[in-house]
Amino acid sequence: MAHTDKQTAFRLGVLIFVYLAILTALEFYVAVAVPSVVVLSLIALVKAGLVVYYYMHIYRLYQETETDPNSYEYKAGTLRLGLWLFLLSDAFAFGGLAVARFNLWGMTRPPLNQVLGLIITSVLLVSSFFMNRAETAMAHGERRNFVISLVITLLLGIGFLVGVIGIEWPSAIHEGITPSSNTLGAVFFMMTGMHGFHVLTGVIFLLIVLRNGLRGLYSAERHRAVEAAAVYWHFVDVVWIFFYPALYLIGTGV
Amino acid sequence: MKKILSLGLVRGLLWQIAGTAAGALLVTGIRALMGLNPWGSFLFTEPAWVVGALTGVIAFVWGVGALTDWFKWALGEETPEHREDPPGWEKYFGVSLDHKVIGIQYTVTAILLLLVGGLFALIFRLELAASGMQFISLQLYNTLMSLHGMVMIVGILLGVAGVMNYLVPMLIGAHDMAFPRLNAFSYWIAPPAAIVLLSSLALGGFDTGWTGYPPLSTRSPVGIQMFFVGVWVSGWSSILGGLNLIATVMRLSAKGMTAFRMPILAWASVATSLISLTATQLIGLSFQLVMFQRLLGMGFFDPAKGGNPILFQHLFWFYSHPVVYVFILPGLGVVSELLPVFVRKPLFGYRWVAMSSLGIALVGFLVWAHHMFTSGMNEYLRVPFMYSTLLVAVPTGVKFFSWVATLWKGKIETPTPMLFVLGAIVVFLMGGLSGPPNGVVTTDLHLHDTYFVVGHFHDTMFGGYIFPFFAAIYYWFPKATGRRMSEKLGKLHFWLLFPSFLVMTFLMMRVGLLGMRRRIADYDPALGLDFWHLLITISAFLIAASVLVFLYNFFRSIKHGEPAPGNIWRSRSPEWQVPSPMPVHNYEEAFEVVGEPYDYGLPGSTYIRFNGKSH
Numbered sequence: 001m002a003h004t005d006k007q008t009a010f011r012l013g014v015l016i017f018v019y020l021a022i023l024t025a026l027e028f029y030v031a032v033a034v035p036s037v038v039v040l041s042l043i044a045l046v047k048a049g050l051v052v053y054y055y056m057h058i059y060r061l062y063q064e065t066e067t068d069p070n071s072y073e074y075k076a077g078t079l080r081l082g083l084w085l086f087l088l089s090d091a092f093a094f095g096g097l098a099v100a101r102f103n104l105w106g107m108t109r110p111p112l113n114q115v116l117g118l119i120i121t122s123v124l125l126v127s128s129f130f131m132n133r134a135e136t137a138m139a140h141g142e143r144r145n146f147v148i149s150l151v152i153t154l155l156l157g158i159g160f161l162v163g164v165i166g167i168e169w170p171s172a173i174h175e176g177i178t179p180s181s182n183t184l185g186a187v188f189f190m191m192t193g194m195h196g197f198h199v200l201t202g203v204i205f206l207l208i209v210l211r212n213g214l215r216g217l218y219s220a221e222r223h224r225a226v227e228a229a230a231v232y233w234h235f236v237d238v239v240w241i242f243f244y245p246a247l248y249l250i251g252t253g254v
Numbered sequence: 255m256k257k258i259l260s261l262g263l264v265r266g267l268l269w270q271i272a273g274t275a276a277g278a279l280l281v282t283g284i285r286a287l288m289g290l291n292p293w294g295s296f297l298f299t300e301p302a303w304v305v306g307a308l309t310g311v312i313a314f315v316w317g318v319g320a321l322t323d324w325f326k327w328a329l330g331e332e333t334p335e336h337r338e339d340p341p342g343w344e345k346y347f348g349v350s351l352d353h354k355v356i357g358i359q360y361t362v363t364a365i366l367l368l369l370v371g372g373l374f375a376l377i378f379r380l381e382l383a384a385s386g387m388q389f390i391s392l393q394l395y396n397t398l399m400s401l402h403g404m405v406m407i408v409g410i411l412l413g414v415a416g417v418m419n420y421l422v423p424m425l426i427g428a429h430d431m432a433f434p435r436l437n438a439f440s441y442w443i444a445p446p447a448a449i450v451l452l453s454s455l456a457l458g459g460f461d462t463g464w465t466g467y468p469p470l471s472t473r474s475p476v477g478i479q480m481f482f483v484g485v486w487v488s489g490w491s492s493i494l495g496g497l498n499l500i501a502t503v504m505r506l507s508a509k510g511m512t513a514f515r516m517p518i519l520a521w522a523s524v525a526t527s528l529i530s531l532t533a534t535q536l537i538g539l540s541f542q543l544v545m546f547q548r549l550l551g552m553g554f555f556d557p558a559k560g561g562n563p564i565l566f567q568h569l570f571w572f573y574s575h576p577v578v579y580v581f582i583l584p585g586l587g588v589v590s591e592l593l594p595v596f597v598r599k600p601l602f603g604y605r606w607v608a609m610s611s612l613g614i615a616l617v618g619f620l621v622w623a624h625h626m627f628t629s630g631m632n633e634y635l636r637v638p639f640m641y642s643t644l645l646v647a648v649p650t651g652v653k654f655f656s657w658v659a660t661l662w663k664g665k666i667e668t669p670t671p672m673l674f675v676l677g678a679i680v681v682f683l684m685g686g687l688s689g690p691p692n693g694v695v696t697t698d699l700h701l702h703d704t705y706f707v708v709g710h711f712h713d714t715m716f717g718g719y720i721f722p723f724f725a726a727i728y729y730w731f732p733k734a735t736g737r738r739m740s741e742k743l744g745k746l747h748f749w750l751l752f753p754s755f756l757v758m759t760f761l762m763m764r765v766g767l768l769g770m771r772r773r774i775a776d777y778d779p780a781l782g783l784d785f786w787h788l789l790i791t792i793s794a795f796l797i798a799a800s801v802l803v804f805l806y807n808f809f810r811s812i813k814h815g816e817p818a819p820g821n822i823w824r825s826r827s828p829e830w831q832v833p834s835p836m837p838v839h840n841y842e843e844a845f846e847v848v849g850e851p852y853d854y855g856l857p858g859s860t861y862i863r864f865n866g867k868s869h
Contacts, residue, residue: 069505069506074505077505078432078433078501078505078506079433081501081504081505082432082433082436082497082498082501085497085500085501085531086497088531088532089493089497089531089532089534089535090535092532092533092535092536093535093536093538093539096535096536096539096540096569096572097539099565099568099569100543100554100565100569103562103565103568104554104560104561104562104565179546179550179551179552180550180551180552180553180559181559182553182559182560183553183554183559183560183561184560185552186546186547186552186553186554186559186561187554189552190543190546190552190554208328211330212328212330215330217330
């Protein structure tokens with residue numbers, strides 16, 4: 001029974017990733033062929049919904065059965081609620097940035113390299129898949145699988161940072177889009193910078209979890225730090241699911 | 255000397271100085287290496303001051319020891335969630351995880367900040383007592399006026415946090431907040447934030463008012479950056495405190511405490527926390543964007559670069575309107591909490607009062623643009639925001655009807671806390687009635703930026719926060735100390751404060767209607783307002799005198815107050831069923847909620863029953 005549970009969980013992770021990949025490709029196609037804000041927003045919402053439900057397991061918030069307030073599980077539930085409240089709060093900051101983008105840019109966008117955008121988006125998406133894999137592995141006590149998946153997640157996360165800061169920013173500056181040139185540059189650097197800062201904190205969180213995981217501090221029953229790191233990591237991905245079309249796809253390049 | 259250095263606060267302050275210097279010197283060094291001018295008009299350059307302020311705050315929190323547990327956690331070490339605090343006063347100057355200690359830390363810090371903000375007001379009120387410039391410069395006037403606003407706001411936020419921190423876990427039967435370490439952290443980032451905020455005085459001040467609108471704020475001296483950083487950091491205190499409180503109420507309530515058996519104060523605190531949890535991000539973001547505009551030339555609000563100054567106002571007011579409900583909702587909760595105790599009657603319409611707090615909070619998210627009727631925003635936005643603003647009167651009216659109906663035919667006792675509750679109701683009514691003229695577009699176009707708004711605002715703040723805050727202190731003081739404050743001095747405090755405050759705000763509204771603009775340092779003698787301004791200033795000083803009476807009473811009663819170990823108010827609430835001062839872990843045995851919380855005077859009704867089991 002436990003064996004099939006495990007297989008289902010891993011398979012579900014793969015299936016959701018396939019959906020996300022198809023939707024991302026579709027999104028790119030829509031943006032190039034029929035630039036429709038409605039369709040792009042809908043696709044982003046569906047992607048975010050998939051991640052929030054299947055990777056971040058939002059349903060765990062209301063599926064709790066433990067009632068003893070001194071138990072590990074009850075405390076883990078309280079921490080889970082606290083983290084989700086924090087994410088709600090953080091979402092308002094990102095929402096404010098999105099408001100600034102639509103207020104200042106309207107239906108235009110900076111002339112960024114859309115293929116490069118697709119590549120870094122894919123990197124983050126794949127990292128979310130491996131994060132889910134790492135968490136699922138730990139939930140079933142597969143420590144080796146957990147460490148390997150977590151290391152891949154970390155490498156992809158660092159790869160995302162390098163892609164944005166090391167490749168995307170210089171190429172934007174090369175195009176004349178600098179923080180102080182105009183609002184196109186200001187909003188672009190603010191949005192990617194703020195998101196990049198969250199990726200950086202996520203990387204630090206994952207490094208701590210990796211270190212403590214290697215020292216054997218987590219088990220199938222007690223791994224709330226792993227779960228928290230995963231939820232935070234997926235949240236950063238969800239933010240990018242909205243920022244990617246807002247920066248690269250919606251509107252006409254000027 | 256060694257004992258002083260062992261206090262967390264002192265260590266934190268030393269660390270903050272060192273951290274600020276380190277951060278500022280780092281930036282200065284980088285600038286020198288890059289060939290930029292390393293020194294500015296206030297020793298360091300603006301970027302150096304901003305980075306220094308931030309590193310200073312981080313250094314303070316580290317130095318005080320609020321991060322130690324998390325650092326250990328990251329290294330894989332377990333630390334206990336409950337530490338034994340040293341007995342005596344030292345525990346209030348270091349990191350404690352006990353919500354009662356943190357609540358008192360918040361409250362005392364809040365009182366200090368409110369005194370500082372009030373002192374600023376007294377200084378510029380003295381300047382305004384007659385037309386013509388008397389004794390301070392225009393720039394100093396602007397700085398004091400602006401800082402009065404923001405220091406008071408931060409003070410009130412900390413005071414609200416103090417009341418909620420101290421009371422809510424007790425009222426719902428929890429032994430502590432859900433996240434004690436986060437609770438300590440939320441408190442300990444507030445003092446360095448307040449220091450950064452006040453340091454703007456030394457760095458040239460700023461002249462924007464507490465709103466910090468660009469483009470003016472992009473041209474102010476370096477002081478405005480300290481204002482932005484200070485507010486940004488104290489915003490985190492507010493966000494994390496709100497998070498903690500919601501989690502506490504949702505997860506740690508006593509057995510049987512369903513939503514509609516929760517104390518009104520818990521409802522109000524949750525509503526308040528929902529606002530501070532979410533909306534605070536937007537003031538942080540708006541200030542952050544101006545900071546970046548000043549530091550890096552990012553043109554968010556600079557029309558020459560395609561930016562939009564109105565965008566700032568939208569982001570800013572999306573927080574700064576709802577935040578007034580953060581200030582008042584716990585206060586109104588205190589009013590509903592205390593009224594039945596002193597009327598000895600059930601609270602009228604308990605369910606509706608409970609939900610009205612949430613109602614105010616939710617509607618409060620939809621009204622922000624009523625501050626912008628004259629800003630040049632899209633005109634079609636005016637009418638919907640006018641209607642949403644007037645809609646706030648509905649849940650607020652629910653509270654008023656409940657209070658009046660509770661008072662109706664009750665056996666009203668009037669000890670000091672009850673006096674302040676009644677004062678709060680009257681003053682808040684004045685604030686409420688002067689609100690719609692500001693919310694209706696037609697009249698607001700005339701009233702915008704006049705002293706009428708100032709009068710209205712101070713009525714809502716005093717009615718919704720200051721009076722209930724005093725009521726709460728007089729009422730729960732015995733719970734914290736085991737002694738009660740002097741009734742005589744308390745009544746003197748009230749009767750000095752209440753009439754002079756009403757005179758002050760009535761006259762503010764009057765001079766506003768007669769053409770007095772707000773925020774200005776001087777006015778034309780031909781307006782004929784000199785006499786009224788003098789009266790306003792005299793009232794302001796009477797209010798200050800009443801606060802001095804309160805302070806004397808407060809500090810004297812800690813040691814010399816009349817002992818009050820038991821349930822002196824004959825309350826049904828659980829915290830009064832155990833001895834005062836409150837035991838360290840609150841309730842030795844857990845209780846179960848078996849009835850309605852406010853059924854005073856109904857024979858045979860019980861609210862809670864101690865069931866003998868410990869936590």
